[in-house]
Amino acid sequence: xxxxRPVPRSEAWAQAVAERAVELVVSAVDMNAVxxxxxxNAVxxxxxINQVLDRIDLNRLLDRIDVNDLIQxxxxxxxxxxxxxxxxxxxxxxxxxxxxxDVVRSQTVGLDEFIARWMGRLRRRPYTxxxxxxxxxxxxxxx
Amino acid sequence: xxxxxxDAPPSRPPVIARESLQGKYAGFASRFTAFAVDVGISLGVFxxxxxxxxxxxxxxxxxxITWHSGDIWVIIAYAVWAFIYFAHxxxxxxxxxxxALFGVRVVADDGTDASGRRAVVRTLALPLSFLFxxxxxxxxxxxxxxxxxxxVIAGTAVVYAWNAxxxxxxxxxxx
Numbered sequence: 001x002x003x004x005r006p007v008p009r010s011e012a013w014a015q016a017v018a019e020r021a022v023e024l025v026v027s028a029v030d031m032n033a034v035x036x037x038x039x040x041n042a043v044x045x046x047x048x049i050n051q052v053l054d055r056i057d058l059n060r061l062l063d064r065i066d067v068n069d070l071i072q073x074x075x076x077x078x079x080x081x082x083x084x085x086x087x088x089x090x091x092x093x094x095x096x097x098x099x100x101x102d103v104v105r106s107q108t109v110g111l112d113e114f115i116a117r118w119m120g121r122l123r124r125r126p127y128t129x130x131x132x133x134x135x136x137x138x139x140x141x142x143x
Numbered sequence: 144x145x146x147x148x149x150d151a152p153p154s155r156p157p158v159i160a161r162e163s164l165q166g167k168y169a170g171f172a173s174r175f176t177a178f179a180v181d182v183g184i185s186l187g188v189f190x191x192x193x194x195x196x197x198x199x200x201x202x203x204x205x206x207x208i209t210w211h212s213g214d215i216w217v218i219i220a221y222a223v224w225a226f227i228y229f230a231h232x233x234x235x236x237x238x239x240x241x242x243a244l245f246g247v248r249v250v251a252d253d254g255t256d257a258s259g260r261r262a263v264v265r266t267l268a269l270p271l272s273f274l275f276x277x278x279x280x281x282x283x284x285x286x287x288x289x290x291x292x293x294x295v296i297a298g299t300a301v302v303y304a305w306n307a308x309x310x311x312x313x314x315x316x317x318x
Contacts (some may be wrong), residue, residue: 076308080315095293102310105173105246109307112170121285130303132167133289 164303166254168289169247171280174301180241185228189221226266234262238304246305252288252298265297 041075120127180238210217232239237248237257247256256263272279272292279292285287290300 076312080312099313101244101246102313104244105305106247106307106310107175108169108176109164109303111172115284123285127193130164130167130170131289132302133288133300 145221158276163309164307165305167303168300169288169303170289171283173245173247173303174283177239177241177245177247181229181239182246184240185225186221188228189224190230192224193217229269230262231286233257233265234259234260245301247301248304249299249301252294252300254289257297260273261297261299265293265299268296 093143111125116130193210197210200206200208214216229239232242232256233249237250238244240243249255249259249262282295283291285291288300294300
């Protein structure tokens, strides 16, 4: 273990004075005014974005992102309502027969959920949604 | 993110609004209504076939053939027809007409397509689920994998095979 050298008293005193001086200067400076004077465009002009991007390891970055969590956070319903995405979906989807199928299936799934919730109450187990197999057992689903 | 203490928990949207449901085990109502539709279709087609045979016999021989539902030959003929209807549908595509209508599908319990052998076993085991007041169907209501007795015997499961979330988005896009 390295031996800790005792700091001379004069050096400690000088450091305390320097820290106090920096505090006084920082508190006296209006940082917003300083930032207003900075020409960010000029700064960005000097930055080679391509070089910065080249340094980023995208695979490593993506490995740290939980894409499923990210997707869950997206309010797709609001997206459909507020953008042209709804028109694209409407144009690409099937006609009246498809709509009737959607309604019939949705109603039946609603009934499935109603029954499952009551069964959960009877079993004293909270119902958390339709059960599914582990991903490795997930069947290939049709349209 | 957690809600502050004392606040009411946010209400969750219905399951069809937040999940695609594809691959999830199908519930009792979907399975029962699909089966009821299949029974209706198979009986309807069988009745039409009997009517066609009666008509052909009348035209060709001049004899009027009448069928009675309690006749043993009619029962046997319907049993054979129902076996072909269900077994062939499950072996070929994993679903009957009723199942296609309600968006459910038969798969093997390891998630792969149901084979012909499983389809035949499932069809033969189906009547067993009706015994003892339909006790074999209780597994759909209470089991974690929502399997009836004939599913367990055949090594199959029934899953949703339609994208509920896409249907929800189609609905919203038209509003």
